[in-house]
Amino acid sequence: xxxxxxxxxxxTGTVLxxxxxxxxxxxxxxxxxxxxxxxxxxKWCGNPESIRMKPEVSYDPNKCDGKKCSICLKAPFPEGGxxxxxxxxxxxxxxxxxxxxxxxxxxxxCPTGALEMFGKTMTVGEVMDEVEKDTSxxxxxxxxxxxxxxxxxxxxxxxxALLQEAHNRGINTAIETASNAPWxxxxxxLPHVDTMLHDIKLMNSERHKKWTGVSNERILANLKKAxxxxxxxxxxxxxxxxxxxxxxDEHMLGVLEFIKPHKxxxxxxxLPYHRFGLGKxxxxxxxxxxxxxxxxxxxxxxxxxxxxDKAFGRELTTE
Amino acid sequence: MSTDTGQKRVAIMVGAGYIPGINAVVAGASLAxxxxxxxxxxxLDGFEGLLHPEKYPNGGxxxxxxxxxxxxxxxxxxxxxxxxIDPFNVRTINELGMVEEVDMSDELLTRLKAxxxxxVISIVGGRGxxxxxQLHKKGLNAVCVPRSIENDIASTSVAFGFNTALTFTIxxxxxxxxxxxxxxxxxxxxxxxxxxxxxxxxxGIAVAADAVLIPEIPVDLQHVVTHLKNKMSGKKSWGLVVVxxxxxxxxxxxxxxxxxxxxxxxxxxxxxxxxxEFVIHKSxxxxxxxxxxxxxxxxxxxFPMVIGPWVRGGTxxxxxxxxxxxxxxxxxxxxxxxxxxxxxxxxxxxxKFVPLAEAINKVRTIPTGSxxxxxxxxxxxxxxxxxx
Ligand code: SF4
Numbered sequence: 001x002x003x004x005x006x007x008x009x010x011x012t013g014t015v016l017x018x019x020x021x022x023x024x025x026x027x028x029x030x031x032x033x034x035x036x037x038x039x040x041x042x043k044w045c046g047n048p049e050s051i052r053m054k055p056e057v058s059y060d061p062n063k064c065d066g067k068k069c070s071i072c073l074k075a076p077f078p079e080g081g082x083x084x085x086x087x088x089x090x091x092x093x094x095x096x097x098x099x100x101x102x103x104x105x106x107x108x109x110c111p112t113g114a115l116e117m118f119g120k121t122m123t124v125g126e127v128m129d130e131v132e133k134d135t136s137x138x139x140x141x142x143x144x145x146x147x148x149x150x151x152x153x154x155x156x157x158x159x160x161a162l163l164q165e166a167h168n169r170g171i172n173t174a175i176e177t178a179s180n181a182p183w184x185x186x187x188x189x190l191p192h193v194d195t196m197l198h199d200i201k202l203m204n205s206e207r208h209k210k211w212t213g214v215s216n217e218r219i220l221a222n223l224k225k226a227x228x229x230x231x232x233x234x235x236x237x238x239x240x241x242x243x244x245x246x247x248x249d250e251h252m253l254g255v256l257e258f259i260k261p262h263k264x265x266x267x268x269x270x271l272p273y274h275r276f277g278l279g280k281x282x283x284x285x286x287x288x289x290x291x292x293x294x295x296x297x298x299x300x301x302x303x304x305x306x307x308x309d310k311a312f313g314r315e316l317t318t319e
Numbered sequence: 320m321s322t323d324t325g326q327k328r329v330a331i332m333v334g335a336g337y338i339p340g341i342n343a344v345v346a347g348a349s350l351a352x353x354x355x356x357x358x359x360x361x362x363l364d365g366f367e368g369l370l371h372p373e374k375y376p377n378g379g380x381x382x383x384x385x386x387x388x389x390x391x392x393x394x395x396x397x398x399x400x401x402x403x404i405d406p407f408n409v410r411t412i413n414e415l416g417m418v419e420e421v422d423m424s425d426e427l428l429t430r431l432k433a434x435x436x437x438x439v440i441s442i443v444g445g446r447g448x449x450x451x452x453q454l455h456k457k458g459l460n461a462v463c464v465p466r467s468i469e470n471d472i473a474s475t476s477v478a479f480g481f482n483t484a485l486t487f488t489i490x491x492x493x494x495x496x497x498x499x500x501x502x503x504x505x506x507x508x509x510x511x512x513x514x515x516x517x518x519x520x521x522x523g524i525a526v527a528a529d530a531v532l533i534p535e536i537p538v539d540l541q542h543v544v545t546h547l548k549n550k551m552s553g554k555k556s557w558g559l560v561v562v563x564x565x566x567x568x569x570x571x572x573x574x575x576x577x578x579x580x581x582x583x584x585x586x587x588x589x590x591x592x593x594x595x596e597f598v599i600h601k602s603x604x605x606x607x608x609x610x611x612x613x614x615x616x617x618x619x620x621x622f623p624m625v626i627g628p629w630v631r632g633g634t635x636x637x638x639x640x641x642x643x644x645x646x647x648x649x650x651x652x653x654x655x656x657x658x659x660x661x662x663x664x665x666x667x668x669x670x671k672f673v674p675l676a677e678a679i680n681k682v683r684t685i686p687t688g689s690x691x692x693x694x695x696x697x698x699x700x701x702x703x704x705x706x707x
Contacts, residue, residue, distance in 0.1 A: 039417030041410070052420065080452070083680035095680055097449035100407070154417065182415055213410070213418040 028143025144172025340635025347647025
């Protein structure tokens with residue numbers, strides 16, 4: 001953003017979607033604003049549509065009218081971007097290399113919605129209009145607004161403005177972040193955050209780089225600094241638990257050791273892995289990298305949960 | 320640089336994922352270029368050697384001297400190998416320490432110009448072909464040597480790499496058959512073939528398998544069971560089922576997982592490090608599903624086996640060696656004839672130059688009337704399409 005708008009309501013960001021009535025993204029019932037663009041490339045990512053910052057096309061063959069329609073085989077659709085193969089497969093195929101330059105205007109010519117753009121530019125004002133619809137629910141449940149991603153820290157000005165505006169309107173705020181960003185970005189966003197849910201994906205830096213694309217030194221340094229600089233913010237550490245990647249004692253003990261000295265880290269949550277994102281990879285033409293994984297067994301999750309409960313001085317969790 | 324005498328400086332590169340025999344193509348191009356007095360250079364690791372020369376002690380661009388070139392097929396690829404070759408989406412860590420994909424196609428063209436390279440020979444298939452076409456539209460003088468293990472590139476009757484994969488698959492199926500016989504079980508062997516079933520069908524015929532499941536014909540497992548039961552009603556109490564990786568199974572049984580993989584369309588948006596011709600992680604899914612599905616419906620025990628990634632190593636077959644040399648030489652001939660933006664195609668008995676625009680967006684699958692189906696039928700191999 002070069003020309004910064006004077007009014008924070010006019011600051012824009014790239015938003016993937018806004019989901020109401022969320023119950024896992026912070027306290028109470030919340031509206032979650034998913035921003036687009038991520039600064040990691042986790043091989044197990046379940047949200048491929050949120051990885052890249054710019055809006056991009058997706059294709060759902062189930063909705064395609066095929067040869068009866070054929071609209072996307074002609075201009076203004078990009079040459080070679082869409083095609084049919086011989087045989088009885090009546091659905092269009094996408095050449096993702098040649099279709100990459102397509103925009104919303106062109107995509108909207110697809111009559112069935114088989115082609116769709118992921119991601120749109122929205123102002124803080126527009127997002128807040130949506131968020132404010134459930135103010136009474138937030139009040140009754142102790143909920144509020146959460147910014148998730150993608151990575152919220154990729155759009156620090158937009159995120160800070162949105163969170164600030166939520167506070168201005170008396171709405172509780174939370175963010176979900178992997179914290180791979182310059183500290184100055186976190187410093188901009190965090191003053192407006194009541195709860196920060198943050199991932200710790202792997203404690204071993206080399207393995208972190210292998211599985212996510214970057215090493216973890218800056219992430220851990222950011223987290224430590226955040227705990228210390230913002231004592232009134234609640235922090236909740238989280239790990240997407242994947243057997244063969246991080247579902248082991250070493251990781252668990254490492255995380256518990258890391259967060260233990262900080263009283264404002266109020267919990268450590270496990271997110272047992274499920275194959276949520278697979279269909280989405282299909283429709284974006286993205287190759288899913290981690291096909292060989294398993295979901296962690298109930299026993300493993302229970303054992304780790306016991307370790308966490310013990311570390312937080314809690315009684316055993318009921319199932 | 321091109322000179323008045325028509326001498327050229329040509330670079331050669333290879334697409335993502337290793338297949339045996341790359342050196343044969345390089346040898347062919349090098350000898351043919353040498354004969355014309357042209358210079359041939361190898362770009363290391365896809366386009367990486369040009370985009371990031373600083374990573375290489377030798378600069379990432381190596382001279383290939385026909386006098387000194389060693390055609391030994393056991394030495395791997397002289398061009399190195401890469402898991403990603405898309406210059407439109409190069410994954411980098413930016414100055415803020417964040418991962419992003421950037422378009423480096425302009426830089427690539429600038430680098431080629433700076434190195435006075437007149438044309439690039441690209442040993443690619445599948446998505447690499449589209450990337451090459453896109454680069455050609457931006458001004459790159461490009462010639463493609465088609466490579467495909469599955470032999471799914473249209474416009475050429477055989478792509479480089481297929482014969483080696485087929486040869487190896489047959490050898491392995493022979494072993495699987497003996498293992499099945501020894502164990503008195505049904506071996507379900509998964510072979511490569513995401514969109515085209517050439518390897519499965521041709522290898523299945525060569526070893527006289529009991530059934531061959533291919534992407535071209537969705538198959539109801541119940542029909543396979545009926546066929547197997549008929550074949551196994553006498554003394555024979557073992558079987559061999561060949562399944563292509565992309566086979567479409569109508570009712571796999573208990574396994575609800577999608578058995579076809581996600582490679583239907585490859586994307587520049589790919590998050591993958593291995594966006595080559597297939598992703599190794601996915602191997603085994605369809606074999607597992609079919610083996611389980613059969614076992615639920617039949618008395619005999621089944622066991623899944625996966626050949627998949629094994630075909631990526633080893634030495635090229637005799638056919639691929641000579642095909643590779645011919646394709647390499649053919650690429651130089653195309654440039655000599657003033658053709659670029661083309662793919663060298665083998666359309667027996669000719670070598671032809673097919674415009675890239677005609678080669679993309681087509682998949683060479685087994686046509687309905689193929690004589691391979693008739694052969695399979697006469698051998699008692701179930702391939703689907705009809706009640707057993
Ligand atoms: S325009 Fe849409 S519905 Fe029509 S062929 Fe293309 S993808 Fe299918």
